[in-house]
Amino acid sequence: MSREAAQPLQSPCYVAVFTSRRATAHDAAYQATAERMPLLAEAQDGFLGMDSVRNADGLGITVSYWRDLESIAAWKAQPEHVLAQRRGASEWYAQFELRIARVERAYAGP
Amino acid sequence: MSREAAQPLQSPCYVAVFTSRRATAHDAAYQATAERMPLLAEAQDGFLGMDSVRNADGLGITVSYWRDLESIAAWKAQPEHVLAQRRGASEWYAQFELRIARVERAYAGP
Numbered sequence: 001m002s003r004e005a006a007q008p009l010q011s012p013c014y015v016a017v018f019t020s021r022r023a024t025a026h027d028a029a030y031q032a033t034a035e036r037m038p039l040l041a042e043a044q045d046g047f048l049g050m051d052s053v054r055n056a057d058g059l060g061i062t063v064s065y066w067r068d069l070e071s072i073a074a075w076k077a078q079p080e081h082v083l084a085q086r087r088g089a090s091e092w093y094a095q096f097e098l099r100i101a102r103v104e105r106a107y108a109g110p
Numbered sequence: 111m112s113r114e115a116a117q118p119l120q121s122p123c124y125v126a127v128f129t130s131r132r133a134t135a136h137d138a139a140y141q142a143t144a145e146r147m148p149l150l151a152e153a154q155d156g157f158l159g160m161d162s163v164r165n166a167d168g169l170g171i172t173v174s175y176w177r178d179l180e181s182i183a184a185w186k187a188q189p190e191h192v193l194a195q196r197r198g199a200s201e202w203y204a205q206f207e208l209r210i211a212r213v214e215r216a217y218a219g220p
Contacts, residue, residue, distance in 0.1 A: 015127060015211050017173050019161050051129050053163045053171045061163045061171040063127055069214075089220040097218045101125050101211035104179075108207045110199040 013048055013103050014066045020088075020096040022058035030092045033084050040080055046071020065103070072100060123158055123213050124176045130198075130206040132168035140202045143194050150190055156181020168204075175213070182210060 022030075041047055046067035054060035066072045075081060088096065132140075151157050156177035164170035176182045185191060198206065 015125075015209060017125060017127065019173065051169070051171060053165045053169050055163045055165055059161070059163050061161060061173060063129065063171060063173070093220065095218075096220070097216070099125060099213050099217075100215040101213040103209050103211040105210040106207070107209075108205075110203065110206070 014069060014072060015101050015103055016062075016064045016066065016072060017099045017101065018060075018062045018064075018096065019098075020060050020062075021094045022054075022060070023092055023094040027092065029087070033087070037081065037084060040078060041075060044071060044075050044078065046074070069100070124179060124182060125211050125213055126172075126174045126176065126182060127209045127211065128170075128172045128174075128206065129208075130170050130172075131204045132164075132170070133202055133204040137202065139197070143197070147191065147194055150188060151185060154181060154185050154188065156184070179210070 024030075038050055038052070041050060041064060048065035048067060050062065050064040052060070052062040064075075066075070076085075134140075148160055148162070151160060151174060158175035158177060160172065160174040162170070162172040174185075176185070186195075
């Protein structure tokens with residue numbers, strides 16, 4: 001997986017599920033931000049891993065894994081991420097949903 | 111969102127995060143199964159919604175939402191789904207991970 005956690009099945013941990021639909025097909029500022037956010041996230045204390053997929057229709061799902069709710073709150077408040085969230089809400093996304101969930105079980109295969 | 115929950119922010123609920131990488135670029139049986147599984151899931155008691163994205167590189171993320179752990183267990187044991195899981199593990203996926211998590215907070219926008 002891309003940007004996979006060093007310990008992907010570590011538990012307990014938390015997952016942030018971000019589902020979004022792009023408002024516009026292309027935007028250079030969006031692309032730059034989309035490339036930068038994972039680098040910033042990886043530098044945060046408590047970051048465990050991330051997978052992100054967007055299809056040609058503009059539907060995207062990003063799941064990121066965190067040690068605890070505190071590390072998610074710190075990532076939410078990271079200044080450059082705050083700016084990205086604002087532009088996401090005002091310009092880049094037609095719709096988005098974010099869910100924070102506590103991982104209770106994990107499996108991997110084959 | 112595709113196959114969105116009627117009450118997407120309903121809480122508490124559970125999310126199944128399935129991240130997978132396809133082993134082969136194309137497979138008719140896989141495609142048929144990939145189209146059928148959401149229909150079966152929607153018919154399950156406790157199903158709340160689903161989003162699924164796969165990109166051109168073969169990396170996919172499917173998140174499905176469920177009322178409780180019992181409804182997830184019932185879906186896992188659904189006979190046609192069991193067969194799909196077996197073929198997924200033996201043929202279709204180079205790698206997959208499944209995490210079951212309890213949704214604690216939910217946000218939507220813009």
